[in-house]
Amino acid sequence: MKAIVKKRAEKGLVCEDCPIPICGHLEVLLKVKQVSICGTDLHIDNWDAWAKQAMKPPTIIGHEFSGEVVELGKGVTDIEIGSRAVVEGHVTCGACEQCLSGTRHLCPQTYGIGVQRDGGMAEYVAVPRENLFILPDSIPDHVAAILDPLGNAAHTALSFDLVGKDIVISGAGPIGSMATAIARKAGARKVIVLDIRKYRLDLAMKMGATHVVNVAEENLDECLKNFGVQNGIDVGLEMSGNPEALRSLLSHMRPGGEVALLGIFPHDVAINWGDVIFKGLKIKGIYGREIFRTWFQVTRLLESGLDVSPIITHQFSALDFQEAFKVMHEGACGKVTLNWDLV
Ligand SMILES: [Zn+2]
Ligand SMILES: [Zn+2]
Numbered sequence: 001m002k003a004i005v006k007k008r009a010e011k012g013l014v015c016e017d018c019p020i021p022i023c024g025h026l027e028v029l030l031k032v033k034q035v036s037i038c039g040t041d042l043h044i045d046n047w048d049a050w051a052k053q054a055m056k057p058p059t060i061i062g063h064e065f066s067g068e069v070v071e072l073g074k075g076v077t078d079i080e081i082g083s084r085a086v087v088e089g090h091v092t093c094g095a096c097e098q099c100l101s102g103t104r105h106l107c108p109q110t111y112g113i114g115v116q117r118d119g120g121m122a123e124y125v126a127v128p129r130e131n132l133f134i135l136p137d138s139i140p141d142h143v144a145a146i147l148d149p150l151g152n153a154a155h156t157a158l159s160f161d162l163v164g165k166d167i168v169i170s171g172a173g174p175i176g177s178m179a180t181a182i183a184r185k186a187g188a189r190k191v192i193v194l195d196i197r198k199y200r201l202d203l204a205m206k207m208g209a210t211h212v213v214n215v216a217e218e219n220l221d222e223c224l225k226n227f228g229v230q231n232g233i234d235v236g237l238e239m240s241g242n243p244e245a246l247r248s249l250l251s252h253m254r255p256g257g258e259v260a261l262l263g264i265f266p267h268d269v270a271i272n273w274g275d276v277i278f279k280g281l282k283i284k285g286i287y288g289r290e291i292f293r294t295w296f297q298v299t300r301l302l303e304s305g306l307d308v309s310p311i312i313t314h315q316f317s318a319l320d321f322q323e324a325f326k327v328m329h330e331g332a333c334g335k336v337t338l339n340w341d342l343v
Contacts, residue, residue, distance in 0.1 A: 002342065003060045003122035004321055011047045015321060018060065021118060021126040023073040029126050030067030030085060032340040034145035035318070037328050038064050039173075040115065045325055055115050062121030063089035063114035065340075066135065066144035076129045084135040086144045087120065087127050088291050089113045094130070105288040121318070123340055133295045138303050142312060146178075146335050147298055150308060151289035152262060153178035154298050159284050160235050160258040163187040168233045169209075170249050171240030171263055172200035174335050177207040178308055179237055184208040185306050188235075190227060194220070194245065199332045206310040215245070220252060233257055243269040250275040262286045311335050318342060 003018040023029040044051045044061050069083045092099050092107035099107050113119050113127060135144050157167075157179040167188045169176045172195035183191045193204035196216040204212050213223045224233075232254030238246050241263030250271055253259060259281055276283065289295065302308070313334040316324040319342065327333050 001123035002318065003118075004062065004318070006044055006047075006051075006055065006057045006059050006061055008057055009047070009052070011045070013045050013061065013321070013325070015319065018122065020124045023071045023126045025073055026075045026129050027073035027126045028069050028076055028079060028085075028129055028132060029071035029073075029124055030065075030087070030120075031070045031124055032065050032067045032120050032122060033084075033141040034337050034339060035062050035065040035121050036145045036149070036312075036335050036337045037324060038149065041121075042325070042328055044115070045329075054112075059115070060118040060120075060122050060125070061114045062119035062125075063087075063112060064145055064148040065120030065125070066141045066147075067120070067125070069132075070124070073126070073129070079129065079132070079134070084137075084141070084144070085132050086135060086147050086295075087113060087125075088131045088133060088289065088295065089119075089148060090288050090291070091117070091128055091131060092291075104291040121321070121338065121340075123342065133292055136299055136303065139299060142315065142337050142339075143302065143308065145337055146174075146308065146312065147295065148289070149175050149335070150178050150298050151294040152286070154182050154301065155289050155294050156237050156239065156260045156262045156286045157182040158186060158297065159260045159286065160282075162235060164189050165234035166190040166229045167192065167235045167237065168249060168252070169193045169204075169237045169239060170245045171195060171238070171242070172197070172204040172212070173239065174311055175262065176200075176237070176239040177204045177311055177334065179239065180204050180209045181207045181306060181308055181311075182301065183237075184210075185301060185304075190229065192224070192227060192229070192233075195240070197331070203310065203313070203334050207308070215248070220248060224252065235259070237262070239263045241265050243267075247271055250281065253279060253281055255279040256281075258282045258284075260284045260286050312337055315339065
């Protein structure tokens with residue numbers, strides 16, 4: 001089969017012929033349909049400091065994918081061949097306190113499909129049965145391939161009650177833009193999205209933002225006043241990983257406001273703790289998706305009319321992956337998907 005591989009401990013990726021994976025005990029084999037490229041895949045392509053410590057090549061990459069079950073490993077009896085499915089990319093230990101308490105996403109022994117074991121940028125992938133989420137017919141393969149980041153967006157945005165609230169989303173990348181659509185769907189009054197890139201702010205508007213602010217050019221205080229946000233921000237979603245963006249967000253929160261943090265900061269960040277303490281802010285860190293609560297939540301949101309289709313801006317054949325990665329690296333895009341139906 002064809003697969004996109006991090007071949008050696010150096011920059012770059014190759015597409016090459018690999019053996020079809022053997023489907024192990026309690027695993028299923030999927031024929032891959034659609035894969036979307038994640039920021040994580042760009043780190044792996046670049047072979048940056050994070051990638052170097054995270055993986056040991058050779059590894060087939062890709063963790064955001066949809067497929068069809070074509071083989072069942074020993075011990076799997078509850079799934080039908082031909083089922084359409086997506087995959088939670090975090091494989092967890094199943095034995096620690098977090099796993100046993102229904103919070104698998106917080107397992108400290110997590111390893112990643114497409115990072116620490118072979119992933120889905122391939123014609124076939126073997127995955128643990130317990131990581132499989134069976135798709136309803138209503139969700140097409142290319143949308144299914146973005147359920148993982150859509151889950152990150154939902155996990156973040158729906159951490160707090162949004163009904164009638166004024167929300168600020170810092171960072172209009174694909175997850176920030178998908179969180180925009182979710183916040184509108186969940187009943188927010190205003191969804192204000194901040195970024196410094198015009199392309200991405202336009203994308204946030206397409207995803208339903210009521211206002212966008214280019215924070216490199218506009219003054220946020222003035223903008224909030226003009227938008228009618230009198231008392232400060234009710235709920236802040238930090239999705240940029242930019243230290244200055246976090247400080248600005250905290251300073252504009254209303255007393256009693258709530259903040260969810262998904263963006264990963266490049267280093268330790270000093271903040272004005274007075275903003276947190278004296279305003280009694282509630283801050284929640286977000287990692288991954290609640291397994292599988294978030295997956296049910298996003299499929300039901302899609303079935304009830306949540307439209308995330310504008311976020312898929314580019315679609316390529318898997319064989320053109322170099323071109324697809326180039327688009328991703330350049331950044332003038334939303335989600336970029338690869339079609340693995342090669343024949
Ligand atoms: Zn991802
Ligand atoms: Zn565990």
